[in-house]
Amino acid sequence: MTKFMFRTFATTLAVGASLLATQALAKSDITIAMQLEPPHLDPTSAAAQAIDSVVYTNIFEGLTRFMGDGSVVPGLAESWEISDDGTVYTFKLRDGVTFHDGTTMDAEDVKFTLDRATAEDSANAQKALFAGIESVEALDPLTVKVTLSEPNGNFPFNLAWGDAVIVAPDSIENIKTNPIGTGAFSFDNWVQGDSITLNRNPNYWGDQPALETATFKFISDPTAAFAAMMAEDVDVFDNFPAPENLPQFDADPRFQVLVGTTEGETILSTNNKQSPFDDILVRQAVAHAIDRQAIIDGAMFGYGTPIGTHFAPHHPAYVDLTGESAYDPEQAKALLAEAGFENGFETTLHLPPPSYARRGGEIVAAQLAEVGITAEIINVEWAQWLESVFRGKDFGLTIVSHTEPMDIGIYARPDYYFQYESTDFQALMDTLNATTDPDERSRLLGEAQRLISTDYVNGYLFQLAKLGVAKAGVQGLWANAPTAAIDLTQISWSE
Amino acid sequence: MSRNLFLGAFLSSLVVLAALISFVWTPYDYAALSIPEKLQPPNAQHWFGTDHFGRDMFSMIMVGARTSIAVALVAVGIGMALGVPLGLTAAARKGSWLDEVIMRGNDLVFAFPSLVIAILITAVFGAGAINAIIAIGIFNIPVFARITRGAALSLWEREFILAARVSGKGAARISAEHILPNVANLLIVQGTIQFSLGILAEAGLSYVGLGAQPPTPSWGRMLADAQTMVSFAPHLALIPGVAIIVTVLGLNLLGDGLRDWLDPRIRVARA
Numbered sequence: 001m002t003k004f005m006f007r008t009f010a011t012t013l014a015v016g017a018s019l020l021a022t023q024a025l026a027k028s029d030i031t032i033a034m035q036l037e038p039p040h041l042d043p044t045s046a047a048a049q050a051i052d053s054v055v056y057t058n059i060f061e062g063l064t065r066f067m068g069d070g071s072v073v074p075g076l077a078e079s080w081e082i083s084d085d086g087t088v089y090t091f092k093l094r095d096g097v098t099f100h101d102g103t104t105m106d107a108e109d110v111k112f113t114l115d116r117a118t119a120e121d122s123a124n125a126q127k128a129l130f131a132g133i134e135s136v137e138a139l140d141p142l143t144v145k146v147t148l149s150e151p152n153g154n155f156p157f158n159l160a161w162g163d164a165v166i167v168a169p170d171s172i173e174n175i176k177t178n179p180i181g182t183g184a185f186s187f188d189n190w191v192q193g194d195s196i197t198l199n200r201n202p203n204y205w206g207d208q209p210a211l212e213t214a215t216f217k218f219i220s221d222p223t224a225a226f227a228a229m230m231a232e233d234v235d236v237f238d239n240f241p242a243p244e245n246l247p248q249f250d251a252d253p254r255f256q257v258l259v260g261t262t263e264g265e266t267i268l269s270t271n272n273k274q275s276p277f278d279d280i281l282v283r284q285a286v287a288h289a290i291d292r293q294a295i296i297d298g299a300m301f302g303y304g305t306p307i308g309t310h311f312a313p314h315h316p317a318y319v320d321l322t323g324e325s326a327y328d329p330e331q332a333k334a335l336l337a338e339a340g341f342e343n344g345f346e347t348t349l350h351l352p353p354p355s356y357a358r359r360g361g362e363i364v365a366a367q368l369a370e371v372g373i374t375a376e377i378i379n380v381e382w383a384q385w386l387e388s389v390f391r392g393k394d395f396g397l398t399i400v401s402h403t404e405p406m407d408i409g410i411y412a413r414p415d416y417y418f419q420y421e422s423t424d425f426q427a428l429m430d431t432l433n434a435t436t437d438p439d440e441r442s443r444l445l446g447e448a449q450r451l452i453s454t455d456y457v458n459g460y461l462f463q464l465a466k467l468g469v470a471k472a473g474v475q476g477l478w479a480n481a482p483t484a485a486i487d488l489t490q491i492s493w494s495e
Numbered sequence: 496m497s498r499n500l501f502l503g504a505f506l507s508s509l510v511v512l513a514a515l516i517s518f519v520w521t522p523y524d525y526a527a528l529s530i531p532e533k534l535q536p537p538n539a540q541h542w543f544g545t546d547h548f549g550r551d552m553f554s555m556i557m558v559g560a561r562t563s564i565a566v567a568l569v570a571v572g573i574g575m576a577l578g579v580p581l582g583l584t585a586a587a588r589k590g591s592w593l594d595e596v597i598m599r600g601n602d603l604v605f606a607f608p609s610l611v612i613a614i615l616i617t618a619v620f621g622a623g624a625i626n627a628i629i630a631i632g633i634f635n636i637p638v639f640a641r642i643t644r645g646a647a648l649s650l651w652e653r654e655f656i657l658a659a660r661v662s663g664k665g666a667a668r669i670s671a672e673h674i675l676p677n678v679a680n681l682l683i684v685q686g687t688i689q690f691s692l693g694i695l696a697e698a699g700l701s702y703v704g705l706g707a708q709p710p711t712p713s714w715g716r717m718l719a720d721a722q723t724m725v726s727f728a729p730h731l732a733l734i735p736g737v738a739i740i741v742t743v744l745g746l747n748l749l750g751d752g753l754r755d756w757l758d759p760r761i762r763v764a765r766a
Contacts, residue, residue, distance in 0.1 A: 223722045242723040244547070298530040298548050362709050363548065366528045377709050379622065 027493040028212040030474070032486055033225065033234040035241050037193065037218040040176035043162040044117060047125035049403060049484035052162035053238060054196055054216050056485040059100075060165035060181035063091055063110065064156045068490070070314075070405075070482035072160045076105065076182060077144075086151030086436050093142045097205045099168050100186040107138035112169045114146065128409060129158040132433070153436035157406070162483060184209045184489045194218065198488070210476075210492035222355065229255070229469055236470040236477065238486055241355065243301040249469050258468035260479035261314045264401035265307060266356055268364060268459030271395055273419040276345055283456035285335035286397075287325035289371040290364060296462050299359035304462035309449040310408050313463050314480070317445040321453040325460065332371040344372025347396030351377060352385045356464065357399040364399065364459075390417045401464045405483055408445070411452050420457045500752025506745025510738075514560040523551035525558045526710045534728045544730045547720065552730070555712040556738050562624065562713045563742065566706070567693030569628045571686055574635020579682065581636070582643025583674060586651060587666040598644070601637035609634040610699055617705035624707040631696045635689050642685050646678040680757040687750035691743045698739050714739050 038050040043060060057065055065075035074080075077091040097105040114136045117124045124130070132148040132155070139145055148155065158164060171180035179187050184206065185198040196216045200209060217234055219225045222242035228234050229249070239262075240246065249255040268290065276282045292306040305313045308321030336344065351361040358379065365375045375397060380388070389395045402410070412429040414421040428451065432444040453460070466481045476490035517525075522542070529549035537544045543552035585597040613630035620626045647670070650656060659669050700706040701715030709716070714735040721731035 226723060226726075244724050245726070248726060294528070294530045298528065298533065359547075363528060363530075365710065366526060366548075369526075379704055379708070 026210070027473075028210065029214070030211055030236065030488075030491060030493075031215045031217055031234045032236040032238055033217045033219045033228060034238045034486070035218070035220050035225070037220075038196075041179040041187070041190075041196075042175045043165055044113070044167060045123035045125070045176075052484040053486050054198075055179055055181070055183075056162045056165070056483065056487075057183060058185040058198055058214075058486070058488045059179050059183045059187055060162070060167070061183050062159050062161070062165045063093075064160040066160050066405075066482045066485065068478035068480060068482070068487065070480065072157050075160070076110075076166055077159075080156065086153070087148045089146045089148070089155060090139075091144045091146065093144065094205060095142060097182050098203055099171065099182055100180045100201060101168075101171055102203075103168060103170055104141075105166060105168070105182050106141040107144045108141075109166055109168050110144045111136045111138045112172075113164075113166045116167070116172075117164065124163055126161060126163040126404070129161055129164060150434050151436050152433055153438075153441060154406075154433070160483075161405075162485070185211075185214065188213070206489075209489045211488055214488050214491075216486075232471065236468065236474055236486075238468060239481075240467045240469045243303050243355075243465075243467055246301070246303070246467060246469070254472055256470050256472050256474070258466070258470065258477060258479045259303060260466040260468070260481065261305075261312065262401075262403060262464045262466045262481040263312055263405040263407075263483065264403040264464030264481075265310050265312065265407075266304070266360070266399065266401040266461045266464050267310065268461055269389075269395075269398045269400055269418045270458050271393065271397070271418060272421070272457060273393070274396055276339065276341060277347075277396065279339050280456060281335050281339035282341065283459075284325075285332040285339065285341075285371065286368065286373070287456045287459050288328045288332040288335065289367055289373065290325070290459050290461065291327040291367055292322065292461055293327075294367070295360050295363050298363045299356055300462070300465065303465035303467060305465070306462050307460045309453040309460055310402070310411065310458070311445070311449045312405075315406075317442040317449075319446045319449045321449060322460075324453050325456065329367075329371050336372060341372070344374060346374045346376065349375040349377050350385060350389050350395045350398040351379050352382055352398075352400060353379075354401070356401060360461065361399050364397075364461075393417050393419060397459075399461070403464070403481075403484065408448055408452070411448075411457060418458055420452070420455070422451070422455060425451050425455075497752050497755055499748045500756055503745050503748030503750070503752050506741055507749050510560050510742045510745065511564065513557045514564045517554075517557035517561050521551075521554035521557050523554045525550065525554040525712055527551075534724070534731075536728070536730055543734045544728075546717070546731055547724060547728075552717075552734055555717065556714070556734060559712040559714045559717065559735065560738070560742070562707050562711055563694045563697050563739075566624055566628050566631065566697040567690050570631035570693045570696075571635055571689045573628070573632030574639050574689060575682065575686060578636040578639025579643050579675070582640040582645075583647055583670040585640065585644045586647030586674070587670050589648060589651070597640065601640050604634065604637045610696060613696060613700055614703065614705060617700060622705040622708060624711065627697060627700045627706045630700070631693050634696075635693070638689060639682065639685065642681060643678055646681050647674045650674050650677055684750050684754040684757065687746055687753060691746035691750070694739065694742050694746070 034053055036050040038054055039048050041051060041055055043051045043055055061075045063075055063077035064072050067073055076094055076097060078094050080089055080091045082089055099105055117130045118133050132150060132152045134147045134149045137145040184201055184204040186201045188197040188199045190196045198214045200212045219228055225237060225241055226245050229237050246257050250257045270277045270283055296304040306322050308324055311318050349361055349365055351357045361377055365377055368375045389398050409429055410416050411420050412426045428448050435441050468477060470477055473494045475492050475494055478487055532545050532549035533547050535541055535545040541551050543556060546552055581597050585594045588594050616630040617626045656673055659673055697706055698715035701713040702719045706715055707713040717735040718732055725732045
């Protein structure tokens with residue numbers, strides 16, 4: 001009996017000791033939930049943000065990269081020199097960088113990547129980033145010379161995008177299902193409809209990350225997201241879909257809430273070629289009919305910053321133009337009357353699934369109804385939205401968040417879905433692209449913001465907030481989202 | 496009058512009354528947003544509280560009753576208008592190819608899970624109250640056709656039908672003048688039950704976003720909107736939930752009570 005008791009005691013001790021041991025070692029795995037599953041894993045051939053969230057800086061790296069504060073720092077390029085006329089960039093690559101399959105990353109891979117992006121049949125979703133590239137030369141294995149047709153002060157910024165990450169010709173064929181990059185994590189497994197797992201890359205050129213494995217889990221339903229987080233099934237929710245639940249997480253000591261900024265200008269996109277929105281008076285009336293604060297409070301439970309133009313408020317060149325389109329229903333009615341719509345008119349309002357659109361749309365419709373505009377709400381799934389609104393341009397109004405960084409340039413594309421055609425704006429963008437002086441660039445960006453604001457191209461609602469939820473012990477998450485990314489290299493567990 | 500019948504009639508008329516009154520009066524404009532007043536629990540100003548846009552829940556429930564009743568009523572109407580004549584025809588031509596075609600067609604519709612097909616129909620033809628009505632209505636047709644045929648078949652064997660035939664009346668006339676009045680009780684009872692099922696189906700469709708579109712209030716969509724807010728504003732889900740329960744329970748009790756009340760055998764026993 002005594003012996004038995006002693007043994008039990010000893011086992012308890014041993015178990016206790018091993019428990020202590022595991023606790024002393026910080027956790028090295030993490031489960032990160034996100035709302036949308038990526039369609040595939042090639043960031044260089046699709047616009048889907050979910051791809052970048054999984055692969056950017058984790059699996060794939062570019063010549064330059066974004067940091068969490070939005071700054072652009074050297075990535076696979078150690079340094080670069082710009083010729084005096086601003087058209088030739090000579091990149092010095094890092095030595096000793098290998099892809100996950102063991103092959104060396106060299107200047108030929110960079111040339112391959114950029115040539116592929118600029119090719120005639122390129123599937124890159126952001127071809128404009130590479131538009132100025134005239135030629136790419138590999139001078140030696142660690143030196144690449146890029147010649148631009150005209151100076152582009154934004155070029156290092158462009159190369160930081162997820163669409164510009166370096167890929168290898170050897171592994172390009174299966175990149176969509178088996179992505180092979182140079183990053184600190186390599187692709188392990190993808191369970192379709194459920195999760196993607198990444199493992200630490202032991203041969204990484206930079207500092208070894210604290211995490212060994214990371215699992216991205218896809219939870220699209222806001223209610224399920226809330227349940228998964230509350231049950232601690234996931235450690236982090238990258239961008240929590242239900243802002244109304246954040247106060248509960250905030251009050252719970254098990255969790256931390258990270259409220260930051262995104263590059264998402266949430267706008268009431270207006271079909272500038274469809275009657276009656278081809279009349280600037282009507283667009284101006286719509287702008288004055290909208291009460292931004294009510295939309296932020298009602299749809300986003302207070303998270304978000306009002307904007308008066310298509311530009312992120314946290315950017316230094318931002319100009320606050322919300323006053324140009326202040327909420328003033330009486331003025332809106334007067335403008336409608338002036339345009340010949342005393343009795344208002346009917347239009348459609350297409351709403352994609354996110355709550356900023358569905359809830360925001362209900363509020364916008366109610367506000368438009370106040371000034372006599374009847375907007376029929378049509379709820380659509382993303383596939384339908386892309387088909388009929390984005391490609392088909394068959395809509396009156398729609399609400400969508402433009403999450404690409406610094407994307408004011410889309411207003412220079414007359415075939416873009418809201419169909420704004422202004423030669424003034426296009427000329428302005430050409431001048432901007434040819435300008436390298438930072439102060440002059442800021443001034444031109446300000447002018448561009450003013451132009452689209454006073455042309456009332458779209459209804460500018462608010463800048464989407466990034467609403468992250470994580471367990472209290474998770475460190476190193478990006479609070480802001482300068483680009484779609486979940487940078488695993490910085491994440492660790494406290495204790 | 497039995498207790499069931501009384502309770503059922505009371506609950507159902509409560510809902511119908513709320514729907515009818517909503518045409519002329521609601522405490523607030525059901526579509527008027529008032530963001531600063533959002534998510535209030537039930538209180539003296541807003542008897543059922545306010546929703547996440549600060550809309551008055553009581554007004555929304557009243558107008559939502561209208562939506563539910565309108566959809567269910569028209570859907571049952573479609574089912575009856577098409578199903579009853581089909582059932583009568585099948586019974587009159589019992590055993591013929593026409594009977595076979597009608598009844599096998601019914602089986603075909605019956606074989607599909609109704610809500611799934613309703614979702615398919617609204618997904619293909621677009622979400623909205625009209626398509627929801629059609630989708631629910633189609634599934635009411637075989638219910639009424641089968642009930643009518645079953646009851647009519649036994650009637651065709653009765654002496655008074657034989658007498659009518661002997662007097663030279665055609666099948667169509669017999670069906671209309673003698674069969675239909677004798678199956679009417681049954682149809683009223685079934686209509687009440689189908690009506691409650693229609694309300695449930697409408698709530699289900701609008702819960703998945705395929706019923707009446709905003710800003711028209713609908714109980715199912717109110718429930719869906721409430722989902723993420725149940726933990727801190729339970730009235731958002733409880734109130735439309737209770738409204739659906741009260742309506743469906745009321746109609747079922749009413750149907751049950753009506754069946755007992757209209758059944759001649761029980762009536763005789765009572766006397």
